[in-house]
Amino acid sequence: MIVYALMKYIEKIPVRYDRMMNLLTLGCHARAHEMMRSEIEPGMSVLDIGCGTGRFALAAAAKGARVLGVDSSPEMLRVFRENLLARPDLQARVEILECGAGSIGHLLGERRFDRITASLMLGELPDLVRARTIASAATLLAPGGKVVVCDEFWPKSRWMSALYHLLFWIFFVPNFILTRTLIQPVRGFERDVDLAGLSVVARRELLLGAMAVVCLVRSGE
Amino acid sequence: MTPQELRDLVIGVRCVVLRYNPIRFPVGLLSSGRPDATSPVGVSGNYFRTVQRLRKTLRGIDCHILVADSAGINVWCAAGVCDFNEHKIADAVHATGLATVVSHRRLILPQLAAVGVDLARLRAESGFSGTWGPARLEDLPVLLRGDGRVAGAMRLVRFPLADRFHNAVGLFDVFLLLPLALLIFLGTGAAAFALLANALVIFPLFLGYPLFPCRYPANSALIWGLVVTAAVALGGLALAPGSATVWVSVGTTLLAALLVAIDMLGSTPFYKTTIAHWLATGDNRSLFQPLVLDRCTGCGACEAVCPKGIFSLGTADGRGRRAVANLDAECCECLACLKQCPREAIANVHGALFKDDIKSVPDVARLVLGEPQAPPHRAIAREEPE
Ligand SMILES: C[S@@+](CC[C@H](N)C(=O)[O-])C[C@H]1O[C@@H](n2cnc3c(N)ncnc32)[C@H](O)[C@@H]1O
Ligand code: SF4
Ligand code: SF4
Numbered sequence: 028m029i030v031y032a033l034m035k036y037i038e039k040i041p042v043r044y045d046r047m048m049n050l051l052t053l054g055c056h057a058r059a060h061e062m063m064r065s066e067i068e069p070g071m072s073v074l075d076i077g078c079g080t081g082r083f084a085l086a087a088a089a090k091g092a093r094v095l096g097v098d099s100s101p102e103m104l105r106v107f108r109e110n111l112l113a114r115p116d117l118q119a120r121v122e123i124l125e126c127g128a129g130s131i132g133h134l135l136g137e138r139r140f141d142r143i144t145a146s147l148m149l150g151e152l153p154d155l156v157r158a159r160t161i162a163s164a165a166t167l168l169a170p171g172g173k174v175v176v177c178d179e180f181w182p183k184s185r186w187m188s189a190l191y192h193l194l195f196w197i198f199f200v201p202n203f204i205l206t207r208t209l210i211q212p213v214r215g216f217e218r219d220v221d222l223a224g225l226s227v228v229a230r231r232e233l234l235l236g237a238m239a240v241v242c243l244v245r246s247g248e
Numbered sequence: 249m250t251p252q253e254l255r256d257l258v259i260g261v262r263c264v265v266l267r268y269n270p271i272r273f274p275v276g277l278l279s280s281g282r283p284d285a286t287s288p289v290g291v292s293g294n295y296f297r298t299v300q301r302l303r304k305t306l307r308g309i310d311c312h313i314l315v316a317d318s319a320g321i322n323v324w325c326a327a328g329v330c331d332f333n334e335h336k337i338a339d340a341v342h343a344t345g346l347a348t349v350v351s352h353r354r355l356i357l358p359q360l361a362a363v364g365v366d367l368a369r370l371r372a373e374s375g376f377s378g379t380w381g382p383a384r385l386e387d388l389p390v391l392l393r394g395d396g397r398v399a400g401a402m403r404l405v406r407f408p409l410a411d412r413f414h415n416a417v418g419l420f421d422v423f424l425l426l427p428l429a430l431l432i433f434l435g436t437g438a439a440a441f442a443l444l445a446n447a448l449v450i451f452p453l454f455l456g457y458p459l460f461p462c463r464y465p466a467n468s469a470l471i472w473g474l475v476v477t478a479a480v481a482l483g484g485l486a487l488a489p490g491s492a493t494v495w496v497s498v499g500t501t502l503l504a505a506l507l508v509a510i511d512m513l514g515s516t517p518f519y520k521t522t523i524a525h526w527l528a529t530g531d532n533r534s535l536f537q538p539l540v541l542d543r544c545t546g547c548g549a550c551e552a553v554c555p556k557g558i559f560s561l562g563t564a565d566g567r568g569r570r571a572v573a574n575l576d577a578e579c580c581e582c583l584a585c586l587k588q589c590p591r592e593a594i595a596n597v598h599g600a601l602f603k604d605d606i607k608s609v610p611d612v613a614r615l616v617l618g619e620p621q622a623p624p625h626r627a628i629a630r631e632e633p634e
Pocket of ligand 2: 540547549551570571594
């Protein structure tokens with residue numbers, strides 16, 4: 028029964044998703060998106076990986092960019108499509124593709140993007156898939172392009188790390204109920220970025236460093 | 249016992265005891281035996297215990313095991329809520345570089361994932377074709393050794409004692425919330441009573457399920473729950489007559505019994521039905537009953553994925569080969585047949601009336617009615633400038 032109640036609740040999640048996310052991150056979700064949006068300029072081509080309900084993709088399109096949103100969840104994309112229907116002015120500039128983040132390199136082949144964004148999604152990926160996704164992003168980047176990531180990052184200090192472990196145990200239940208997935212702060216990001224041939228050019232922290240918006244470019248550019 | 253075995257045991261117990269806080273096995277490619285480029289590839293979800301069992305079952309058989317993300321839970325549940333689908337498998341294929349490891353392009357998929365996996369899209373996204381393996385991983389060796397194919401009983405889902413035990417432990421864990429609440433508000437006596445009552449409601453029911461006389465498990469649960477509640481009431485009155493604790497205990501036992509009965513309406517491999525339908529009729533059977541339409545071409549996709557053995561292929565009334573649904577068998581409304589039928593040739597005998605808790609079948613509302621796809625919107629002819 029409890030499981031049933033949970034399912035019922037989750038069923039409605041994509042619709043309430045945006046509000047819930049903002050609440051969970053104490054309003055930082057919106058601020059992070061604002062920071063990411065400042066990297067977008069009219070006419071740019073943008074790939075938003077794990078676009079979810081399309082909140083960021085639509086904001087980027089509203090700024091005049093052409094956006095391809097990619098997500099593996101048909102439920103999230105259903106809400107995205109509904110949101111897009113409400114914005115006829117943006118429809119010509121927004122494209123949606125249902126696929127896994129690990130498959131973008133395979134499916135998008137020769138396409139190139141000026142900005143590749145991933146907001147609060149890398150933490151949902153298993154380590155190997157995350158590494159592959161970041162590597163694919165590096166190949167799909169147009170010359171002079173930027174990868175912009177917003178996520179929670181696992182702290183480096185040992186005390187903070189222990190505290191995080193504890194918090195995750197305590198918050199397991201509400202976290203699971205609210206988001207269904209076990210969103211975890213991203214670990215091993217530096218190594219993935221390094222292996223993909225990218226380098227960090229900017230990093231802005233939110234929520235006392237628990238969240239950050241990170242800009243990456245191809246190393247040597 | 250080797251350290252590895254001890255570790256596996258500890259993790260196995262941890263998985264069962266804390267069932268709803270699952271451990272995820274890392275997504276990746278594992279080797280069983282000494283596989284080479286031509287060895288078969290079996291796909292698994294990433295519930296830790298499943299991968300453990302799989303490795304044990306396949307010991308000595310040369311094959312690759314591709315572990316894909318199923319959110320750390322079993323593929324049947326994960327597939328129904330879009331947590332295990334073609335995208336997650338394709339992610340694993342690309343992340344592991346499987347195409348450079350094997351020379352063939354075939355994946356053996358867990359049959360119970362059929363409700364979530366679109367095979368055509370899997371091929372397009374990963375470059376690999378999927379075929380359905382057996383329902384239970386214990387039957388995989390037969391297929392992998394090449395001694396046989398998946399057919400008949402290998403496609404049926406069961407609910408063996410071990411699984412029932414794990415299910416009971418999971419439910420017991422969830423129901424610990426009740427005694428915990430009592431502990432805080434009413435003290436240890438009431439909490440201990442509630443704990444005992446929970447155990448008495450849940451364990452005998454799941455473990456002794458085949459012994460219960462009722463045809464439908466939800467009814468067994470309710471009747472057994474009432475028996476335990478009566479016992480708690482009598483025991484409580486004898487031990488501490490007039491105490492409020494007794495009545496609270498009776499209440500919580502009754503509540504536990506009801507919740508367990510409701511759990512039997514779709515959270516186990518049994519039938520699946522709505523609470524309202526069960527309460528009104530006492531009938532636990534699924535409201536979904538497959539109706540094979542004339543569009544059927546007899547491809548056999550439904551037969552290959554149905555975990556209840558509902559379909560067989562026949563040549564009814566000279567109309568050529570087509571699927572025949574045996575409605576006496578017990579459909580569990582998993583909707584795997586609906587997801588996999590390439591002709592949209594399966595509808596529901598009861599139309600729109602079904603539990604409808606599966607999220608991974610697009611257009612399910614239309615499919616159950618047997619309606620053909622709406623014709624594409626006719627483009628409004630635009631006047632071309634002369
Ligand atoms: C927490 S949401 C973030 C959504 C959006 N970017 C935002 O900032 O609001 C994470 C999204 O990642 C998607 N996702 C998770 N795993 C994925 C995968 N393997 N491939 C593609 N998308 C994935 C989920 O479906 C979900 O929509
Ligand atoms: S899957 Fe569809 S078309 Fe194929 S046999 Fe079954 S009902 Fe017929
Ligand atoms: S007939 Fe019932 S049990 Fe069989 S696949 Fe279809 S929904 Fe599942």
